[in-house]
Amino acid sequence: MSVFQIHAHPSRTTVWILSWFLFATGVICYFWVSSNRHRDNPDDRVMPTLRQMSQAFVDSTLKPAEDDEVAANASEQSFARRVRNSMLWKDTVATGRRFLISMALLFPAVLLGLHMGMFPHVGAFFLRFVLFFDKIVALSLLPILFIAFGIDELAKVMLIVVGVAPTIILDAFNLTRGVPKEQIVKGFTLGAGDFSITYRVVLKQIWPRVLNSIRLNLKSVMLFLFAGEMIASTDGLAYRIALLRRHMGMDTIIPYVLWVALLLFLVDFGMRTLNRTLHPWFQEA
């Protein structure tokens, strides 16, 4: 039996083992190298042990950040309150808030793409401009955004919008143009007007694909958000990672990175589930 057979049918156990193999190998290799380094140098900070990372993660979920003066004397508080005042919680909330605002601002991008695809005059007005904007590397605009909007929240949110919105607009535009002409003609012959067809026929049909497109752009959203937070912020997950880098705080950085990956996975999973639930007709979801 060859591994490289197109018609191979691996058993469920084989699939399970194969799919987890690289994870297991990575984890084992890390801890093997880590334990060797700690044997040579017990104060090694580059590759913390599992115990060190667990301790750092517990600290970050129960203790406030060192620079958080307001919550510094919260050691006598209840567990729930300690979690709410903790470094990880506050950073997650700050990043999550920016993430949600950015996602909300992407909704008009979908509508713009829809109208560009439906109404030729709107398309002619915006398309060339959006295509041009799409080619601009958003991170190169970062200094301009900080100068124009200051270094607070607006600049970071604008960075995400500038970075991701053109892609979403063009995706929505292409999806709209991809709706078969027959469907639009059918709508007219059934008495629907231009806007009824736009919202009740076309938007409803492209919506699950748009959600997929947004889902696939989640990493870009997070990339721009992290870039903004790392350069100019006083809270947030990326700010903390950048801050800890200066102190070689790998015992906290690694759990933070895994926490971000977990959050992103959960958002992705949630959007996929939502898409399947809201659009049972959508086969590709």
Add this chain to the structure above:
Amino acid sequence: MAAAPTVLDNQIDPASLNVPALIRIQDVLVEYGQPGKPPKRILNGVSLDIQAGEFISIVGQTGCGKSTLLRLVLAEEMPTRGQVLIEGAPRRQPDRHCGYVPQKYSLFPDRTVLENITFGLEVTEIGFFGGLSPRRRLRRKQFRSEAISFLLRMGLRESDASKYPHQLSGGMQQRVAIAQALIMRPRILLMDEAFSALDPGTRAGMQRLIKDLWRETGTTVLFVTHNPREAVILATRVIALGRTGADEDGANIVLNLPVPTSGNDDTIAGLIQRVEQTTFPGGGAESDEQAGAPEA
């Protein structure tokens, strides 16, 4: 012994009535321009009057402009020259006066069968936010019961109402598409190779169904098909499009053949042969097996 006459069931002979045409196509020329290339002429000088209640089959080879002619009547496309008048007036875009059943994408994939059928009634009578008022909710219930009766009339079951189009076979989808169009009671029903993708058995059933519905409703039907037999069996008049000159000249009507209301099998065979010879002089017509074999 003479063969018994086969009733073609074309009870209405509107062409014989002296009434103004429901659809008037006047000296229509359709050209598609491409930058840097000479325009491609599809139709050239087509003129045709269609009376209310007629069942017109439009037949012709691939690329001869059958669907273009249908799109002109639908007002989805405008002619380069000439005009198309519906009830004496030109139309600017498709509207509810014409029902439309295309070959593919005939249903909204995001709506159930019931929602597909009631879509037209809801957008025209209830509007965008109207569904919230109690009176409108009552009206919506009426739409649903009307849609169910249409569904049953189409030979589908009530349990099919909650299915999505992708859960139906091709024939069932086209039945729903016809119900969706007819529930709006259009003056004209345009069918663009609506049965082409169906297997012969299903196609024969659909042919019987559309003929029965035409007789019941009196809707004017324009039915585009590749198949001469299907064209003759269904229609009160067969319009064949073809090119008589060079390809660049575009197509025109090469045959305008009224189908008698009754006739024996020889008569039908003769008509089919005539359509075949005019439309497909070099052969290549769709076989009867492909087209289904409806009862004459």
